[in-house]
Amino acid sequence: MVQEGFSLHNRHMIQELKLTYQHQLANQMVIAAVVLDEKLSIQYLNPAAEALLVKSLNKLYGSVFTDVFISAALNENCLQELFASGKEFTNSDVILEFVDGGRITVEVTASSVEFNSHNHILLEFKQIDQQKQISLEVFHQQQWESARDLIKGLAHEIKNPLGGLRGAAQLLTKELTLDQQEYTAMIIEQADRLTNLVDRLLGPNQLPKMNEQNIHMVLEKVHQLISYDANKGIKLKRDYDPSIPEIIFDEDKLQQAILNIVNNACQVLDHQGNITLKTRIASNKTINGKRRKLCVQISIIDDGPGIPLNIQDTLFYPMVSGRQNGTGLGLSISQTLIHQHQGKLSCNSRTGYTEFIILLPLFEQNNTENFS
DSSP states (O other): OHHHHHHHHHHHHHHHHHHHHHHHHHHHOSSEEEEEOTTOBEEEEOHHHHHHHTSOHHHHTTOBHHHHEEOSTTOHHHHHHHHHHOOOEEEEEEEEEETTSOEEEEEEEEEEEEETTEEEEEEEEEEOHHHHHHHHHHHHHHHHHHHHHHHHHHHHHHHHHHHHHHHHHHHHHTTSOTTTHHHHHHHHHHHHHHHHHHHHHHOOOSOOOOEEEOHHHHHHHHHHHHHHHSOTTEEEEEEOOTTOOOEEEOHHHHHHHHHHHHHHHHHHHTTOEEEEEEEEEEEEEEETTEEEEEEEEEEEEEOSSOOOGGGGGGTTSTTOOSSTTOOSOHHHHHHHHHHHTTOEEEEEEETTEEEEEEEEEOOSSOOGGGGO
């Protein structure tokens, strides 16, 4: 009798411990877990899921999953089929769109589980936006470097014959009459023009001269230069973070990089609009595949028509331009100059909003060894 009572007590205690550990384990999971009932209503979110979805269980409990999130891979038919077949599936690239307009990219595993004698669906999410972004940035960096090397090789091949062509035209000029010298003068002029273009294609050929200084000093010079030339219809605004410490950079090269971007914005705005120069401290950013704890972020923002979608992925390649008469060299040169600072230049653009973002690493020990 005592043994039966002891055994029953043990079974209750074990069951309670089991439930406690299961609950604590779910709460400690890094993977976001969402449980749905047969009506596809949300019954449970673990803390990781609450963080991922930016909503609490109290807010989402009882809500139909397909009313809260829009996803081609997790639609009602797909989830109901899982109930019927019980067959688990995994999808490594699922876009979840929130009803309020936000969206995330996740890796999802969906399986059928039984709770309290009822079938449920367990959805396990792992956000992969950051991994995809890093992979995309590394890919674009490799493509940009390949395009730059190809252009540089081609530019060198063009520049050498141009020098000979110009020299031959100069020698020929001495043998010609004044009327005929008009033709050699044209050859020399066009050779000089092409040589200038080739030099721009080759980009900066001097190593940066790094000094510790205030980033706002450069932005103020850019603001001053643009204020002199910009049409009165374009308003230049400044939004600085005065707490940003001094960092190491080449003043002339960084000024040129920012000036190229701001000049492009002025041309796109076509005499009417706003340009904002903004600085902030950014944390935990990935620059060219390396994680940086702290960075200085410079944003150049305009409210123009935006960059055409078909060139956004190749915007920083040489000879790519969204303007009919553009050379496509300004942004490519800016990318090279920022790259010399171990920084990153990127762009977000849509109609009415374009933001060029420059990230410069803020090293714990500011010394030029970091740039060797």
